[in-house]
Amino acid sequence: MASHDIPIGSSQISLADLSERSRDIFRQIVESYLTTGEPVGSRNVSRLLQVSLSPASVRNVMSDLEQLGLIYAPHTSAGRLPTELGLRFFVDALMQIGDINEADKRAIEAQVAGRGQSYDNVLTQASGLLSGLTRAAGVVLAAKQNVLLKHVEFVRLEPERALVVMVSEDGQVENRILPIPPGLPTSALTEASNFLNAHIRGKTLAEVRLELERALEAGRAELDQLTQKIVAAGFASWSGGDNDDRKLIVRGQSHLLDDLKALDDLERVRLLFDDLETRREVIDLLGRAERADGVRIFIGSENKLFSLSGSSTIIAPYRDSAGRIVGVLGVIGPTRLNYARVIPMVDYTAKVVSRMLSGQTGT
Structure with missing residues (x-):
């Protein structure tokens, strides 16, 4: 994805503001969080780096990253986690997004693009499929009008x-x-x-x-x-x-319970379940993507609806045979979603659904 300046307070931060060493350490902290959900300390980070760097040197860099607002210490331990701002910076400036892999392509084609499916079934299959592949809640918003x-x-x-x-x-x-x-x-x-x-x-x-x-x-x-x-x-x-002018389909909320680390995680999921029950607000949030050309990503408090539960939303619009945007689809889950995998998956699913609604075939 293209690099963006990220506002920090009244200032801006860009890749140019981080040394190569700072980028590497920040990347390790974020990737560790996305994999485990746990804080990572300087000793573990030093072991993960390709270049030899002492834990003391790593701690100095972590202190600088904390000053920038990119990471924080959740408790009194030495471990650090990325802030929501840090996650946004990582997604926009550091993360490499590849193409969707062939196995996921085949799964999407087989389940969503089956012949003879009704409009409702295509959307329900898309929502359930995204939930299963991402272990998050799959959502589809259809504009019935x-x-x-x-x-x-x-x-x-x-x-x-x-x-x-x-x-x-x-x-x-x-x-x-x-x-x-x-x-x-x-x-x-x-x-x-x-x-x-x-x-x-x-x-x-x-x-x-x-x-x-x-x-x-x-x-x-x-x-x-x-x-x-x-x-x-x-x-x-x-x-x-x-x-009732829009149809909201949510599938796979139970996946959000699969990987809880602590009581704090359980409380966040409970709050997310409560958020998903506020149908009108979910529809309003998803509707914001209807003005976008491609995938949109909301991380944590970037959308007010999911600010308490600390959830991320990755959504993309789909189109009808006339090229008009008629709805959006995607996933809602914890902020430690596998963004590099989920973003192209949501994008590809939106394209497959668009193709189905256009009555086309092929890839």
């Missing part, structure tokens, strides 16, 4: 209830139960279905909603009052309101 519609059907279930079935052009099927007036003739349901099917094909929910509102207000819809109410209620049932 961007789904292109194909067919609608009203089916009576009981005298006062009907089923509304919506089929999108990419194979997604949604069902809603709709209350209907007692004694409503079956012909009204048929007429409502025919009217909607004449207006919705190839349009998004937002486009259809606007067109129907205009048609009904202008009296251009040749429907009786009762059928108009069925059309409006049926459309509202799968348009959703502000809280």
